[in-house]
Amino acid sequence: MKKIIIIGAGFGGLEAARILSKRRGEVEVTVIDKKETSDFLPTMPDCIGRGIRPQYLSYPIKALAAKFRFSFIRDEVNKIDLQSKTVFTATATLNYDFLIIASGSETNFYGNEDIQKNAYKLDDVADAEKLLDAVKNRGFDNYIIGGGGYTGVEVATNLRLALNKMKRSGRVTIIERAADILGPLPAWMKVYVKDNLKRLSVEVSVNSSVDKMDHQKTMLIWAAGVKTPAFIQNLQTEKNPQGRIRVDEYLRLNESCFVIGDAAYFEYKKNYLRMAVQFAIFHGRAAAKNIIRSIKGTSLKKFEPVDLGYIIPMANNRSCGTVFGLNLKGFLPTMLHFIMCIYRSYGLKNKLGIIKGLLIGGGRWRI
Numbered sequence: 259m260k261k262i263i264i265i266g267a268g269f270g271g272l273e274a275a276r277i278l279s280k281r282r283g284e285v286e287v288t289v290i291d292k293k294e295t296s297d298f299l300p301t302m303p304d305c306i307g308r309g310i311r312p313q314y315l316s317y318p319i320k321a322l323a324a325k326f327r328f329s330f331i332r333d334e335v336n337k338i339d340l341q342s343k344t345v346f347t348a349t350a351t352l353n354y355d356f357l358i359i360a361s362g363s364e365t366n367f368y369g370n371e372d373i374q375k376n377a378y379k380l381d382d383v384a385d386a387e388k389l390l391d392a393v394k395n396r397g398f399d400n401y402i403i404g405g406g407g408y409t410g411v412e413v414a415t416n417l418r419l420a421l422n423k424m425k426r427s428g429r430v431t432i433i434e435r436a437a438d439i440l441g442p443l444p445a446w447m448k449v450y451v452k453d454n455l456k457r458l459s460v461e462v463s464v465n466s467s468v469d470k471m472d473h474q475k476t477m478l479i480w481a482a483g484v485k486t487p488a489f490i491q492n493l494q495t496e497k498n499p500q501g502r503i504r505v506d507e508y509l510r511l512n513e514s515c516f517v518i519g520d521a522a523y524f525e526y527k528k529n530y531l532r533m534a535v536q537f538a539i540f541h542g543r544a545a546a547k548n549i550i551r552s553i554k555g556t557s558l559k560k561f562e563p564v565d566l567g568y569i570i571p572m573a574n575n576r577s578c579g580t581v582f583g584l585n586l587k588g589f590l591p592t593m594l595h596f597i598m599c600i601y602r603s604y605g606l607k608n609k610l611g612i613i614k615g616l617l618i619g620g621g622r623w624r625i
């Protein structure tokens with residue numbers, strides 16, 4: 259019986275666990291996660307404005323373990339030793355035949371302790387609850403979003419929706435260190451997003467950064483970048499600046515260790531795969547099948563990514579994106595984003611919770 263350990267019960271880890279657990283009798287699958295729940299990250303910004311309740315975005319890993327029949331350990335992984343094939347958690351030392359690192363990414367504060375202590379972030383549902391509580395119960399004059407990427411834009415539009423619903427004023431500003439928001443995205447998309455932000459009175463300040471601020475009057479939401487968890491940062495292997503581990507064409511770091519989702523740096527046609535739910539799931543599936551092939555002694559299959567596209571959802575339903583190669587603007591991409599969210603989230607209760615939030619919590623808001 260081969261022992262397989264999966265670090266992380268997010269999109270990639272759970273997909274791998276689901277596939278591998280079908281081989282019960284041949285493999286013993288253990289999933290380790292530092293949280294009790296698997297959290298649905300893409301809908302977290304919508305908790306702020308649209309009224310989707312955070313409780314509908316998390317699902318107990320224990321229940322998934324019972325459904326798919328894998329073992330679950332709630333613990334934080336501190337270290338791995340690739341030579342001795344050992345995983346060290348806060349309370350245990352575990353050996354494996356195959357390891358899947360699926361530990362995602364977390365907010366990067368770039369060493370700024372003041373920001374780390376005082377800013378809000380969106381790494382998990384607990385963060386979303388804290389942020390929502392502060393927006394509802396504390397009056398700020400200024401709302402600063404550090405970082406003009408997808409998440410920053412989504413959060414800014416949801417904040418404006420929340421303030422409008424509460425009939426409160428407040429200056430909402432995106433602060434971006436680079437010369438423009440949305441990094442390498444196409445020009446038409448940037449124009450569309452900037453026009454929409456102007457419509458929502460969201461200011462954008464580029465070539466600027468946040469060093470210190472008055473946290474009583476200003477709410478800072480930090481969405482300026484991510485990094486991989488500490489146990490990966492400490493691993494001696496090739497990584498990109500975010501700490502994502504470079505993997506081979508089979509998603510491996512070595513013959514017994516696969517890395518998937520946000521934790522993996524997968525180069526494809528001289529480009530690299532962005533961090534996204536679809537790639538985490540496809541990676542999970544591919545890594546699980548390659549582990550099965552490794553056990554059987556058959557040749558592994560190269561990972562060939564299929565890019566379904568991406569969407570920048572904005573809370574006034576003027577979203578934009580590219581789906582199956584088509585450039586889309588307005589309500590249709592908004593709808594497609596939420597169809598993806600409902601489809602991918604676990605459990606009927608959570609799916610209905612998202613639908614309810616969208617229908618009664620501001621889903622029809624349009625400026």
Ligand SMILES: Cc1cc2nc3c(=O)[nH]c(=O)nc-3n(C[C@H](O)[C@H](O)[C@H](O)COP(=O)(O)OP(=O)(O)OC[C@H]3O[C@@H](n4cnc5c(N)ncnc54)[C@H](O)[C@@H]3O)c2cc1C
Pocket residue numbers: 265266267268269270271290291292293295296297299300301302303333334335336360361362363380381409487489518519520521533534535536538
């Ligand atoms: C606010 C927000 C909005 C987003 N919106 C979209 C979107 O609209 N579309 C899209 O495609 N993508 C979106 N993303 C990105 C997407 O969520 C990620 O790419 C995806 O979650 C990556 O999946 P993963 O399986 O690699 O990791 P995750 O889903 O992040 O799961 C990682 C798991 O590992 C666990 N873990 C981490 N460290 C340890 C440790 N040391 N020990 C034990 N367990 C650990 C974590 O608790 C977590 O459960 C968004 C992300 C955020 C934060």
